[in-house]
Amino acid sequence: MSKRRIAIIGLGKIAQDQHLPVVGKSADFELVAVTSQRGLGHGGVPSFRTPAEMYAAVPGIEAVAICTPPEVRHAIAVEAIAAGKDVMLEKPPAATLTEIDDLKRRAAAAGRVLFATWHSQFNPAVDEARALLAAAGLKSLRIEWREDVRKWHPGQDWVFEPGGFGVFDPGINALSIFVRILPGTAFVESAELTYPANRQTPIAARLAFKSDIAGAPALSADFDWREQGDEKWHMMIETGDGRSARLFKGGAALSIDGKTVIEAPSEEYERIYVRFAELLAERRSEVESAPLTLVADAMMIGKRLTTDPFAW
Template identity: 30%
Template sequence: MNVQHTREGSAMKKFRVGIIGAGDIAVMHAQAYGELAEECELVAIADTDEDRARRLVEAAGTEVETFADYRRLLEREDIDIVSVCTPPYVREAPIVAALAAGKHVMAEKPLAASLEECDAMLEAAAKYNRKLAVMLQTRFELSVRQIRHLVASGAIGEPLFASAANHHWRGERYYGKPWRGTWERERGGVLMNLGIHTLDVLLWTLGELSAVRANMATLGNRIETEDAAAASLKFTCGALAQFVCTTTHPVDGSSLEISGRSRMVRYPLSFAAYAQNDAGYPMRDAAAEVELAQAADAYALAAEEVTEGFAGPIRDLFAAIREDREPITGGLSVRRTIEAVTAIYKSAATGAEVRLPIGRDDACYTTDGLHRLMKTIK
């Protein structure tokens, strides 16, 4: 790694970065690395389509070496970190190969199509002592971190109930890419590829799931995978939650509410608090709402500066490498989200409640087993 200097003058190693896969999402990764130019340098891009690789070079605004075969990129000993931005059906192999080549990895979400794939990546990261992080940038939004802090600190009391939604609209042009909307290539529908962001925040905030019951359907698009899903979730902490996601909603947006006995936090960040009147009905508790707002503000002032957007998980990966710790969006943490997605899919396909954890002997642990089951949904 090249040696640079911080504003304070202390030496800091500059990471050298490669990107595998040069599609639309790779542009976002490249731009994020550009935002962090004081800490890193993009030096190589690999894609089977030379024109696509060239367009990414132009978007990155820097001269880099390009490869048609990602394995050639991995042969460069000077590369420290690789972003893997390939489509879901060709994501596992380059991630495992990059880890085996001694590179740290920033993987585009979803990390894996199944727990089987996820565990193979985690085992490779452990074997080769490399960091594996996932682009789940919602965890880095300040309001999300404030909500998580308020719940963890007990500011709303014991969490009892949550409601979360991912509403999107996607049309025929979006699904026109041959790999989208298929189990074989996209590896899932709206749940796996869009809803996963809000589901991940819900799990990151409330912890482990104990049971799931779900339904899903393809309502507005001519695709094989689901474009709508609804799930009832039970957490080991005792809280219940409702989660929905769809690509048939006319207005894009995400929402999250987590409530205790008389206090609630919402995303985007807001608060509600109630006391009971003489008849036992709720009345607004303005003083408690001010208390919640002050606690959120105090956290924001005291918290270490965290970068939002795509640069957030990347900068945290840099810090995790330097500090030798698990990234905030590390593979071990994200495995829980992949397990929740698997449980929702299994429940929707079988019509039964699914208990967690999902063991290696479960047919849905493997990619083939899960997809065979999902194709039975009418």
């Protein structure tokens, strides 16, 4: 079976760290072009400043992976769908809920596949945690997702601009796992959002949730971009039958009562490309918007706090 011809739009850090290497070794996809406003290239494939130039010059492109900042993804995806391309979206899939709903409608009307990726869901430990809570129930869950923005977004001012999501850029990864493993639906009950005095998006956030889960478990989240040292990407869980579980390493490992029961290499991006190939074969879209909805809800009802100005 021949590989599907794919192009990558946006050659920022996530594309260079994950998408390009994964596509390069994929059994399902062949990279045939890239688009970069900065004029970056990769591996000798044709590079273009705009998607329109790319579509005109390389008509055989079947699918695109859009890896730009979120505020421009909607327009790029609309253009791709109109050009007859199937579309993979980096997380978050769009800057607003209306945009992602619009893309779903457009893709369905055009018969194109739309895949909104949540890479952190694609870990075996996440599926194991989901099965655990489905069987044992849930008493409490606390998200701690803390990292150093200078390490993970060095000099990238767009993350602090409107539409850049701030600390929710990594935090939405935790929320994608959260909605995946919960045996019910969670709602943002309260939020405290901390903004640097000179920035437009939060550098830290604390959220409390209510839910429709039996027993009214205590659910909370602590996101912070000011963490020094090692990242803290974990969830502390107390099951309904009294066990203590910890989902850690960004969802790649799970321990129960202090014993690691599953720990797998981080192959999230390999798995999202396998999933994209499956969806293309089935001609079926997959668009989960719940993590984005939780962020939107937190921004709507959150109390705004101010901290010191931030500088790189």
